[in-house]
Amino acid sequence: MDASQKKQLAIAATKIRMAAIEGTFHAKSGHPGGSLSASDALAYLYFAKMNVDPQNPSCPTRDRFVLSKGHAAPAYYGALAHKGFFSVEEMKVLRHVGAMLQGHPDMKGTPGVDMSTGSLGQGVSAAVGMALAAKLDNADYRVYSILGDGEIEEGQVWEAAMFASHKKLDNLCILVDNNNLQIDGTLEEVNSPYPIPEKFAAFGFAVEEIDGHDFDQLEAALARAEATKGKPYAIVMKTVKGKGVSFMENQVGWHGVAPNAEQYAAAMAELEETLKQLEA
């Protein structure tokens, strides 16, 4: 990846982060921490990887994306908005009565959303179903799904993993957002799913662990995923919860709390500064 593309992706990721902060602030609720940790992966997928067309959101040959950790919707919506699926202004009414953008992704009401999610563990199964459908139709689109690291405590994730590898769904790539924090504390404190790569490997996945904020690593891992035949692929992304907003980083308290006016201003100022430097 050349420096220019990397800069463009960093700009996209920063804009996604700003949208997530904008959305959670105006909603007075939502999940900033896990939105910010997934923003770089979302930026890479939507601005460098996936074949999607905002003008034709339900094009049958498009790549599919399922946000299995549906609570990272603010970042997801940010990616979709900046990609052109809808106006970024929608972020200002996220979670409001009558607004399009629901607290968790709603495929029926939101262009670009391929699956309604929010109840943890279910999105990845739906992604598996989409990958199976592609195989049955001899279609060459790929299916991506981002899961939370706490989410993989759900048994259904492993039911889905078993099914995906049994059906040899090599068109499926899941990305685990391993920020190490869930609502009630660190993963180790709550109910450790570690070691994560070994578990997915035991379930028949090709697995690798990367820095989920490094676009070169994301690019290489996703290319390897695409080249892997006969089995699904899992990318365990080591990430920082709250990434990009210094006072939110690695703070479990920022899992599901919206910034107040002062925090919003501070977060936006920091992200605007980041953006300014990138655009300079």
Next chain:
Amino acid sequence: MADVKKIATREGYGEALIELADVYDNLLVMDADLAGATKTGMFKKAHPERFFNAGIAEGNMMSVAAGLAASGKLVFASSFAMFAAGRAFEQIRNSIAYPGLNVKIGATHAGISVGEDGASHQCCEDIALMRVIPGMTIINPADYYEAKKAVYAAAKMDGPVYMRFGRLAVPTVFDDDYQFEIGKANVLTEGNDVTIIATGLMVNEALIAQEQLKSEGIAARVINMATIKPIDRDAVIAAAKETGVIVTAEEHSIIGGLGSAVAEVVAETVPVPVIRVGVEDVFGRSGPAVELLKVFGLSAENIVAKAKAAVALKK
């Protein structure tokens, strides 16, 4: 009635799936390691490339079915009622019904008539569970013929459908010429003293009860309510107006099922007494199905007793 044909509704499910495979290119069938019992095994034999076994993982099966449906497939997902509506309730609610995806749930082995396997497998709560999900259509066929037609109708409509089938071979009520329509009740016998609204295998019991009541001078209207949701409000309201009392009969808990659905309509429109025949808020027990049905009051005798009690309320 002596030489009436007896066949389980699940047989109609399996046969209809095979026939529908030729109608719908996008039709797929899933099961959770119960293909022999749910009769999807028949489909698997006929169309192995269109059958997917999720193994013993019903929750995943429902969400995978949702993903397939979101990609244009018409998916029939099957298990026992207990593990479909029960274990996978939330997947049906969130993965299938909330996005309104085109998944048909074929739930077999519903109710007490599972028999010897006992309470853990005797699901008498599934109608109640499915009924509260917005947009869910629920069909509980009375016999083999209605089961088959119901599967056809479910395939034809867009959106989630819960189809409830039984394990037990039960007498047929209809024949091949029967016309089934989702949301449409059928009046099987006319009468104005009392209405018996029945569903599933209780329809045949209701018809036996009607004969008995007739011999005692009580004219009972028997209505087959195969579609529990959306319920045929017009048929219920007409019954309330014209007969003044209603007895409901279902192989399901008296809480949340057909009896509740009928009572809700009646209470808000034409308030008349509604007496419910069903499983009386208890768990099942092991035993031969036919005996269990009597033990749990799922019988013509009980319907007759409740119908008489209902008629007495009119005085």
